Amino acid sequence: MDINIKVKDKIAVGDETLIVCGNSDYTVNFELDAEWDAYDKKTMRIGYRNGKYKDVEFNGTSCQLPVINKRPWIAVGLYAGQLHTSTPAVFRCAECITDRDDEPIDKPEVSPYKVLTVILGDRVEKYEYTGLSDKTIEVKDGSEVSY
Secondary structure, eight states: OEEEEEEETTEEEEOOOOEETTOOOOEEEEEEOGGGTTOSEEEEEEEOTTSOEEEEEEETTEEEOOOOOSOSEEEEEEEETTTEEOOOEEEEEEOOGGGSOOOOSSOOOOOHHHHHHHHHGGGEEEEEEOSSSOEEEEETTSOEEEO
16 A cells, blocks of 8 residues: 655655554655755654654665554654755554454463473373362372362
8 A cells, every 4th residue: 555745845745544553565655856866765754652753764765664553643754865854744543453452252271281281391291180179280200280
């Protein structure tokens, strides 16, 4: 999916694409005026609302947008050389289903045997599960582990 940004007289204007968080298929295309012709290598800066940013270096006029997670908006700008910059273009972001902190309704049950074999390793010789209140593990050295 393409995101288009025009930069003219150092002012960046975005195409109002709504970015759906969690996706890795966004390409940012810059339409640049002549003042950027001297710079093949450029850096796209993505600003986040918490004061942090991520830089992506690229050659030419397009690059991949890194995956955006849990953001209501991002600001995307450009800089090159020592120092040639643009204003940011602001894009709204929409929450994706994997941004949510929900828990599954049906959590998979963890096998006590798997847990104990991780803890005891190859010392487990026999495992008996005879109900919720009577669980024993026989260990190769003759001892038993009950829980």
